[in-house]
Amino acid sequence: MSLTHTDQNGHAHMVDVSAKTDSARVAxxxxxxxxxxxxxxxxxxxGLKKGDxxxxxxxxAIQAAKKCWELIPLCHQIPLSGVTVEFxxxxxxxxxxxxxxxxxxxxTGVEMEALTAVSVAGxxxxxxxxxxxRGMSIDTVRLETKSGGAGGDWHRGAQA
Structure with missing residues (x-):
């Protein structure tokens, strides 16, 4: 297995997805x-002064998902068809x-968008x-599921 965000010389680069076909993806x-x-x-x-x-x-969180490509340097700008956030x-x-x-x-997939949404919500x-x-902590940010694309479906707990 090799990293996709490094070229043959080991330099960071943005993956070229122009040859890939669009497919429905959920993360x-x-x-x-x-x-x-x-x-x-x-x-x-x-009861907090700042509001709801x-x-x-x-x-x-929704805004963060939409702007993920501006925050994570090698992410692609992709059109999101839906973002839901639950507490x-x-x-x-x-x-x-x-x-x-x-x-x-x-x-390309939406794993980074979902992870960014959770992180910014926290x-x-x-x-x-x-x-x-001030003693609050944010933890256990992780991918739970992803579907679509060449990599197919992945579910936490289903890995070997």
């Missing part, structure tokens, strides 16, 4: 933010679970809540 990523129980209560009660934390984080608050474990799904019909949650909880 889903997840991550989590750990926060104090009081912080989760403030989020649920819309989850709404702002959702919009930030689940787990009060017992002090966790906000984040899931993002990105869809496209393009010659950063936005931190930014919105840091005045009351």
């Amino acid at each position: 889903r990523a997840s991550g989590r933010v750990r926060a104090a129980p009081a912080t989760l209560a403030l989020i649920c009660d819309n 934390v989850l709404a702002v984080a959702r919009i930030a 689940e608050l787990d009060h017992d474990n002090g966790t906000i679970h984040i899931q993002a799904q990105c869809k496209t019909t393009a010659p 950063l936005t949650l931190y930014d919105m809540c840091k005045a009351v909880d």
